[in-house]
Amino acid sequence: MxxxxxxxxxxxxxxxxxxxxxxxxxxxxFGVYVFLFVAAxxxxxxxxxxxxxxxxxxxxxxxxxxxxxxxxxxxxxxWEAWNSACTGLKCDGVKVGFLNSVKIVVPxxxxxxxxxSLNGYVMSFWRFKGANLLFATLMFxxxxxxxxxxxxxxxxxxxxxxxxSLPGIILxxxxxxxxxxxxxxxxxxxxxxxxxxxxxxxxxAGFWRIFGHVFLPMxxxxxxxxxxxxxxxxxxxxxxxxxxxxxxxxxxxxxxxxIVGSQTGERFFNVEMAATMLxxxxxxxxxxxxxxxxxxxxxxxxxxx
Amino acid sequence: MRHLSAKIAIxxxxxxxxxxxxxxxxxxxxxxxxxxxxxxxxxFVGLAKYQELWASSRWQTSFKNMFIFGAGFISLSLIxxxxxxxxxxxxxxxxxxxxxxxxxPHALSYIVTGLAWQWFLNPQLGLxxxxxxxxxxxxxxxxxxxxxxxxxxxxxxxxxxxxGLVMAIMLAGLRGVDDEIWKATKVExxxxxxxxxxxxxxxxxxxxxxxxxxxxxxxIRNYDLVVAMTNGGPxxxxxxxxxxxxxxxxxxxxAGLASAxxxxxxxxxxxxxxPVWYLQSWRNRxxxxxxx
Numbered sequence: 001m002x003x004x005x006x007x008x009x010x011x012x013x014x015x016x017x018x019x020x021x022x023x024x025x026x027x028x029x030f031g032v033y034v035f036l037f038v039a040a041x042x043x044x045x046x047x048x049x050x051x052x053x054x055x056x057x058x059x060x061x062x063x064x065x066x067x068x069x070x071x072x073x074x075x076x077x078x079w080e081a082w083n084s085a086c087t088g089l090k091c092d093g094v095k096v097g098f099l100n101s102v103k104i105v106v107p108x109x110x111x112x113x114x115x116x117s118l119n120g121y122v123m124s125f126w127r128f129k130g131a132n133l134l135f136a137t138l139m140f141x142x143x144x145x146x147x148x149x150x151x152x153x154x155x156x157x158x159x160x161x162x163x164x165s166l167p168g169i170i171l172x173x174x175x176x177x178x179x180x181x182x183x184x185x186x187x188x189x190x191x192x193x194x195x196x197x198x199x200x201x202x203x204x205a206g207f208w209r210i211f212g213h214v215f216l217p218m219x220x221x222x223x224x225x226x227x228x229x230x231x232x233x234x235x236x237x238x239x240x241x242x243x244x245x246x247x248x249x250x251x252x253x254x255x256x257x258x259i260v261g262s263q264t265g266e267r268f269f270n271v272e273m274a275a276t277m278l279x280x281x282x283x284x285x286x287x288x289x290x291x292x293x294x295x296x297x298x299x300x301x302x303x304x305x
Numbered sequence: 306m307r308h309l310s311a312k313i314a315i316x317x318x319x320x321x322x323x324x325x326x327x328x329x330x331x332x333x334x335x336x337x338x339x340x341x342x343x344x345x346x347x348x349f350v351g352l353a354k355y356q357e358l359w360a361s362s363r364w365q366t367s368f369k370n371m372f373i374f375g376a377g378f379i380s381l382s383l384i385x386x387x388x389x390x391x392x393x394x395x396x397x398x399x400x401x402x403x404x405x406x407x408x409x410p411h412a413l414s415y416i417v418t419g420l421a422w423q424w425f426l427n428p429q430l431g432l433x434x435x436x437x438x439x440x441x442x443x444x445x446x447x448x449x450x451x452x453x454x455x456x457x458x459x460x461x462x463x464x465x466x467x468x469g470l471v472m473a474i475m476l477a478g479l480r481g482v483d484d485e486i487w488k489a490t491k492v493e494x495x496x497x498x499x500x501x502x503x504x505x506x507x508x509x510x511x512x513x514x515x516x517x518x519x520x521x522x523x524x525i526r527n528y529d530l531v532v533a534m535t536n537g538g539p540x541x542x543x544x545x546x547x548x549x550x551x552x553x554x555x556x557x558x559x560a561g562l563a564s565a566x567x568x569x570x571x572x573x574x575x576x577x578x579x580p581v582w583y584l585q586s587w588r589n590r591x592x593x594x595x596x597x
Binding site: 029032033034035037039040042043044045046047049050053061062064065066067088100115118119123126128134137138139140141143144145146147148149151152153154155156175178182206207208212217232235237238243253256257261265269272273274279282283287288291294295298299 | 308318319321323324325327329330332349352385397405406407408409410411414415420421424427430435438439474495522525526528529532538553554560576578
């Protein structure tokens with residue numbers, strides 16, 4: 001297993017001074033820039049289209065085209081999307097889904113951090129019989145598509161009275177997040193010098209004390225990665241929310257898809273795109289603010305070997 | 306008893322793992338041999354549900370689409386992602402900005418991605434109208450309503466979402482390449498682009514394997530993107546296995562059939578994961594042997 005810290009992408013970024021000296025703009029280098037620039041346009045285009053559409057009145061959307069910037073930008077569609085867009089019969093806007101998503105994400109992330117760090121701690125320092133088997137099973141769980149176990153879980157959750165409730169959807173997120181979060185903490189702890197653990201043992205500290213007073217306070221960096229990973233992952237989830245959220249706990253993604261899907265007859269493209277942008281906003285802001293921590297998460301969760 | 310606290314601490318995880326990742330899996334497998342519709346019925350019907358599954362044209366389309374989507378999505382994401390990583394590795398200016406732009410779609414959900422692209426490719430007001438407005442009035446670009454090509458539109462959106470991930474992983478690998486190797490290629494007079502193709506990229510085999518595996522699991526899981534972009538249409542042209550399972554589980558109340566389809570999904574995951582796992586453990590063994 002490679003430690004999380006070793007899988008940091010872009011490591012070494014910022015030390016370009018060691019590389020060759022800046023080159024002149026030759027033809028091949030010009031080609032490099034042209035390609036990168038065109039690629040950047042491709043990646044930016046759909047979001048640009050969403051934003052300009054959300055800022056136009058409906059009539060302007062019909063008359064002009066998707067790439068044309070708005071003549072008189074207005075936030076009316078954003079306001080409508082947030083406050084009064086309709087899903088089926090209810091017209092309360094995506095703010096309902098936003099609140100539901102917050103209610104799901106916050107407890108899920110807190111529980112994931114607590115359980116994942118504890119698991120990682122046990123797996124790194126307190127080897128027990130069957131630890132390898134447990135870890136292998138967890139990793140298998142990390143790659144298991146939810147559909148493969150969905151029917152039994154729905155039956156179980158119904159039997160326990162959890163189906164369609166907020167605790168029910170939080171629990172399913174915590175369980176399905178557990179493998180990767182455990183992996184991240186395990187790799188982080190395993191890369192720490194074992195002497196720290198030994199010293200604490202020699203000092204007579206017990207299991208919980210070592211965890212609470214030694215390792216948990218040291219877990220800041222990996223916890224940031226885990227929080228970013230879980231916030232974006234749970235926020236972006238659709239299938240769990242659709243299945244386990246029920247009518248009253250639908251997260252924002254589910255509500256968004258209902259808003260767009262439920263429109264029969266005239267479609268309010270500007271409101272649809274404003275609602276889509278609003279749903280994208282939380283993970284986008286997390287991504288922009290966290291930058292390399294986000295990258296660490298997506299690669300740390302993946303890179304094993 | 307030693308380490309009692311540790312055992313107590315890990316017990317809930319062991320229990321949940323056994324119930325959810327093992328027990329429920331076996332349960333699904335068992336249900337696939339019954340005629341369960343809504344409530345579980347334990348009547349053994351043999352392979353009847355599997356026969357029903359493979360006789361279903363909806364499933365045949367779904368299964369076939371998994372391969373069409375998979376081939377297009379994995380190859381294009383890999384090519385584009387690797388190309389971007391190599392180009393960014395050329396000491397370009399504004400590297401940070403390029404990286405941020407290429408990776409941000411990966412932070413968005415598949416629902417958002419799908420809705421953005423279904424609007425962008427809207428058959429009346431989307432890209433088609435833009436090109437027509439440029440003066441090319443006969444231009445038609447109705448990918449989302451053409452049952453022969455709708456799946457390619459989904460591939461485009463998925464590549465947009467995931468190429469940045471490949472770039473990030475490959476770039477991390479490129480940055481880890483020993484400078485000595487670059488110096489050696491210079492001494493040998495090997496052109497830079499050749500060095501990439503024949504020396505550097507082959508060294509990044511493990512990173513590439515990771516990418517392929519992640520993308521392949523994404524293919525098997527593919528559900529939200531299809532729901533948001535085409536909802537399986539036009540007709541059943543863009544149906545996929547994950548959506549088939551959901552449909553028969555909840556809307557059509559045929560859990561036996563859905564479980565048979567879910568079992569095929571599981572086998573697909575194993576078919577992707579097993580060779581990779583084998584390759585990795587082989588590499589690890591060789592590495593350890595090499596050290597000893």
